Amino acid sequence: MSLTANLMKTGDAKDGAGSEFLAFTLGSEEYGIDILKVQEIRGYEAVTRIANAPEFIKGVINLRGIIIPVVDMRIKFNLGTPTYDQFTVVIILNIGGRIMGMVVDSVSDVTTLSPDQIKPAPEMGSAFNSDYMIGLGTIDERMLILVDIDKLMSSGEMGLIDKMAA
Known part of the structure; x- marks a missing residue:
């Protein structure tokens, strides 16, 4: 996949001149997470559902012998019914x-x-908890909602994932 090759060569992009974010979409919005947290990108495959798990935890998959939990971010952020297609x-x-x-x-x-392209996260009284936002990244007319994936994935309800994977 060309994106994976692209991920690997970005490490030498600009010597510390900024932070690198993987851009992804949920619904009509674009989000970004720290590229250093990304191990790989895979096509969607069916997951094994776990009984009594919260709805946003889709289930688990076997990744080269390691059972890993899978979280559906559209459900987690309450962004409507997810659809699963080739993208x-x-x-x-x-x-x-x-x-x-x-x-x-x-x-x-x-x-x-660059640091000057990242604006502070606004206070929003919506379903999206701004505690999980680093800020808003702006590139020309494009805007990325930058997610603090460490904080999001280590929040209290995500502790359930640890119990499921055990």
């Missing part, structure tokens, strides 16, 4: 040594943002 992908994350999958509608690219 749907699972981003495999490594967060503090914990491997997990995150289902998103699609991924687009890796973007380098």
Whole structure:
């Protein structure tokens, strides 16, 4: 997949001139997460559902002999009913040594943002908890909602994932 090759060559992009984010979509919005947390990107495949798990935890998959939990971010962020098509992908994350999958509608690219392109997260009284936002990344007319994936995936309800994977 060309995106994977692109991910690998971005490490030498700009010597610390900014932070690199993997851009992905959920519904009509574009989000970004720290590229250093991304282990790989895979096409969506059926998951094994776990009884009594919260709805946003789709289930688990076997990744080369490791059972990893998969979270559907559209359900997690309350963005309507997810659809799974040829663009749907699972981003495999490594967060503090914990491997997990995150289902998103699609991924687009890796973007380098300089500190002056990242604006503070606005206070929003919506379903999206701004505690999980780093800020908003702006590139010309494009805007990325930058997600603090460490904080999101280590929140209290995500602790359920640890229990499921055990």
